[in-house]
Amino acid sequence: MFKNILFATSATEASDHAARVAFNMAQIYDANICIFHVLGVPTRGFSQIVMDVKTKEKVEIDDEYIAWVEEEIKVHYSKQLKTAKSYNIKVRIGFPHREILREARISAPDIIVLGGSTGNDEDSVYKKSTVGSTLQRVAKAAPCPLLVINRPAASFWGGISKVVFGTDFSKASDAAFKFAVKLTKNRGCELNIFHALDISSMHMGRLLTQDEIESQIRESLRRIRGRYIDEIKEIKDYSFDVWEGLPYIEIVKYAREKHADLIVMAHHTQKTSNEDARLGSNIEQVIVRAGCPVISINK
Amino acid sequence: MPEGKYCNKKPIETEEELKELLSDTGGKKYYEEMKELDVDSELLWKTIGNTLKSRTKTWLEICAHCGMCADSCFLYLINDRDPKQVPAYKIQSTLGEIVKRKGKVDNEFMHMVMETAWAKCTCCNRCGMYCPHGIDMGVMFGYLRGLCYQQGFVPWELKIGAGMHRIYRAQMDVTNEEFVETFKWMVEEYEEDYPGLEVSVDKEDADILYTVNAREVKHYPEDLAEAAILFHLAGENWTIPSTGWEQTSLSMFAGDWAACKMQVESVYSAMERLKPKRMVGTECGHAHRATVIEGPYWAGRSNGKPPVESIHYVEWLAEALREGKLKVDPAKRIKKKVTLQDSCNYIRNNGLKEITREIMSYIIEPGYFVEMTPNKEHNFCCGGGGGFNGIGIFRPQRNKALITKRDQLINSGAELVISPCHNCWDAIRDLEDEYKIGIKWSFLKPLLVSMVEIPEHLKPEE
Numbered sequence: 001m002f003k004n005i006l007f008a009t010s011a012t013e014a015s016d017h018a019a020r021v022a023f024n025m026a027q028i029y030d031a032n033i034c035i036f037h038v039l040g041v042p043t044r045g046f047s048q049i050v051m052d053v054k055t056k057e058k059v060e061i062d063d064e065y066i067a068w069v070e071e072e073i074k075v076h077y078s079k080q081l082k083t084a085k086s087y088n089i090k091v092r093i094g095f096p097h098r099e100i101l102r103e104a105r106i107s108a109p110d111i112i113v114l115g116g117s118t119g120n121d122e123d124s125v126y127k128k129s130t131v132g133s134t135l136q137r138v139a140k141a142a143p144c145p146l147l148v149i150n151r152p153a154a155s156f157w158g159g160i161s162k163v164v165f166g167t168d169f170s171k172a173s174d175a176a177f178k179f180a181v182k183l184t185k186n187r188g189c190e191l192n193i194f195h196a197l198d199i200s201s202m203h204m205g206r207l208l209t210q211d212e213i214e215s216q217i218r219e220s221l222r223r224i225r226g227r228y229i230d231e232i233k234e235i236k237d238y239s240f241d242v243w244e245g246l247p248y249i250e251i252v253k254y255a256r257e258k259h260a261d262l263i264v265m266a267h268h269t270q271k272t273s274n275e276d277a278r279l280g281s282n283i284e285q286v287i288v289r290a291g292c293p294v295i296s297i298n299k
Numbered sequence: 300m301p302e303g304k305y306c307n308k309k310p311i312e313t314e315e316e317l318k319e320l321l322s323d324t325g326g327k328k329y330y331e332e333m334k335e336l337d338v339d340s341e342l343l344w345k346t347i348g349n350t351l352k353s354r355t356k357t358w359l360e361i362c363a364h365c366g367m368c369a370d371s372c373f374l375y376l377i378n379d380r381d382p383k384q385v386p387a388y389k390i391q392s393t394l395g396e397i398v399k400r401k402g403k404v405d406n407e408f409m410h411m412v413m414e415t416a417w418a419k420c421t422c423c424n425r426c427g428m429y430c431p432h433g434i435d436m437g438v439m440f441g442y443l444r445g446l447c448y449q450q451g452f453v454p455w456e457l458k459i460g461a462g463m464h465r466i467y468r469a470q471m472d473v474t475n476e477e478f479v480e481t482f483k484w485m486v487e488e489y490e491e492d493y494p495g496l497e498v499s500v501d502k503e504d505a506d507i508l509y510t511v512n513a514r515e516v517k518h519y520p521e522d523l524a525e526a527a528i529l530f531h532l533a534g535e536n537w538t539i540p541s542t543g544w545e546q547t548s549l550s551m552f553a554g555d556w557a558a559c560k561m562q563v564e565s566v567y568s569a570m571e572r573l574k575p576k577r578m579v580g581t582e583c584g585h586a587h588r589a590t591v592i593e594g595p596y597w598a599g600r601s602n603g604k605p606p607v608e609s610i611h612y613v614e615w616l617a618e619a620l621r622e623g624k625l626k627v628d629p630a631k632r633i634k635k636k637v638t639l640q641d642s643c644n645y646i647r648n649n650g651l652k653e654i655t656r657e658i659m660s661y662i663i664e665p666g667y668f669v670e671m672t673p674n675k676e677h678n679f680c681c682g683g684g685g686g687f688n689g690i691g692i693f694r695p696q697r698n699k700a701l702i703t704k705r706d707q708l709i710n711s712g713a714e715l716v717i718s719p720c721h722n723c724w725d726a727i728r729d730l731e732d733e734y735k736i737g738i739k740w741s742f743l744k745p746l747l748v749s750m751v752e753i754p755e756h757l758k759p760e761e
Binding site: 042043049060062063064065094095098101102105141299 | 321322324325484488491517518519520521691729
């Protein structure tokens with residue numbers, strides 16, 4: 001299922017949880033893992049000087065410097081690299097989201113694994129020159145599933161037994177569903193299909209009666225059955241649930257209650273560059289909050 | 300010493316030479332070698348004989364040393380009114396001296412000339428407006444840079460930049476294939492949001508031929524997507540050339556005249572090959588100067604014009620908004636204090652001051668636009684023009700030079716500065732980095748994409 005993993009890392013502690021999952025996956029699937037690191041962001045117009053993401057210093061890039069960074073990465077992941085059957089390290093200069101997407105376009109990986117945020121820190125070099133986070137921008141345009149591990153995952157890829165698929169019945173959600181089904185079958189695990197009824201913004205501030213809410217929940221459950229039942233017949237353990245509330249909170253709560261190891265969701269927001277981008281879309285909020293890895297799919 | 304391995308009079312001619320020069324990190328060995336580089340006085344004097352035309356000769360002679368140019372120069376103003384920063388002094392003590400001495404100058408002198416030509420003048424041409432005789436020191440410094448380049452006294456980054464144009468016909472190592480591929484990639488990335496979005500390559504007889512800055516391709520290709528989106532929403536019949544797409548010219552900053560000609564001819568040949576009605580360039584100041592204003596002369600075009608009518612991005616945008624091809628959603632107009640950075644290269648030097656303000660009137664809620672002081676053709680250089688932004692050894696001087704723009708921005712009270720020029724955009728980013736005044740900066744394209752109405756038939760389904 002995954003033969004080619006693109007692991008995009010800041011090569012700092014922020015990516016360590018993601019590294020565990022990425023290397024774990026590589027081992028299970030006998031996959032090649034590409035350790036991809038953007039070492040600096042260009043500055044000074046046309047000159048050769050970039051801002052190093054780790055030291056936050058302006059450095060002049062040459063082959064020697066790149067070789068040194070590659071060596072650092074090897075040291076950082078020395079233990080895990082021993083477990084990898086096949087790996088390569090790529091170091092690039094540029095804006096991280098763009099370079100990750102560029103690499104994904106060239107090497108067409110089966111999945112991109114992305115580490116957690118380098119922090120909301122005003123100083124973060126990655127964030128300096130571009131609005132919106134690397135995550136938002138990669139999630140919006142990734143040509144393949146994107147796995148994000150923001151918080152330490154309770155279990156790693158090998159122990160995956162419960163998948164939560166969150167749907168909003170969009171076209172992008174259908175693509176995410178297909179992936180969730182494939183994955184569930186591949187791992188022989190449980191699939192929990194979930195929809196959150198958004199009662200926060202849909203009704204222009206009008207309070208819904210409990211009868212209205214419950215009737216909409218029933219309607220949503222019917223939609224789930226109608227839309228997905230045919231394709232999950234072969235799956236042994238599955239469930240459908242619809243909860244009302246603030247969607248991203250409900251998904252996180254639901255995943256926690258189900259002891260989910262993975263959440264699969266579609267990403268199809270167009271918002272990346274507004275000033276309130278920090279609030280982000282549902283999936284971005286889920287990624288930040290969930291206690292398990294999240295896979296985002298947009299096509 | 301004769302020619303050095305890195306620092307010499309020979310222009311870069313192969314990719315290997317370019318890589319070799321790049322491998323000399325920061326130009327350390329390059330500048331070491333420059334200390335030993337001989338001046339070829341005979342060649343210098345011969346070149347002056349062939350290229351120093353009557354206008355420059357006259358300017359050098361009629362300068363009355365009145366000092367009226369002093370206060371026009373922002374570098375003079377921020378350097379404690381140092382007399383050595385008076386434009387007339389700067390040009391007389393360099394080009395004037397070389398001419399007086401018939402080219403018999405030494406290495407030490409040329410080092411001084413190099414510093415004056417690249418760290419004491421951004422070729423902003425502001426002094427030319429204030430000189431009672433109309434003497435333009437910026438133009439003369441542009442010429443002087445050519446003499447420096449010929450003699451090998453040119454900042455390391457600019458020798459590389461000119462080399463890039465010679466090898467790739469682009470200011471960075473972006474090949475034609477990479478350019479086309481990146482443009483297509485960007486269009487694919489946004490086609491779901493904008494159904495029908497496409498880019499045609501090498502379409503003949505299009506209404507618009509679009510040319511760019513290689514940095515957009517290399518580092519922030521979203522800019523290409525934004526250009527495509529706006530042309531698409533405006534219903535334009537546009538195309539990009541597979542060769543001759545780079546509008547900028549670091550060779551102009553470097554004084555590499557031969558490379559200037561090679562570069563601009565590649566764009567002109569795309570125009571001749573594809574026969575578009577017009578060429579539109581991206582939001583770059585010096586690119587416009589190089590390709591539209593000065594380029595025709597480099598290419599020896601007798602009418603002083605490019606093969607087809609060529610306009611700056613702001614001219615296209617103003618027209619699209621004026622004619623209603625693009626409509627701004629009034630609710631999305633900017634409602635915070637905004638100011639506008641006038642790019643020397645197309646405001647002072649190409650008179651587009653009203654066009655840019657017309658755009659402001661469409662995109663900013665009335666009452667929120669504020670002018671800097673001074674403004675329009677009297678505005679100061681961003682502080683990083685003429686190649687200053689990218690030259691490592693002159694970084695301290697450049698950072699000091701940003702103070703003028705910093706204070707103009709602070710005094711304007713604006714939260715956002717619209718900067719439709721790559722060079723100004725860079726300088727303002729750097730001044731925020733250096734002085735942290737809390738200013739935001741933007742090109743026009745991303746602002747427009749966020750506020751234009753999408754016509755009904757171009758909206759995505761759902």
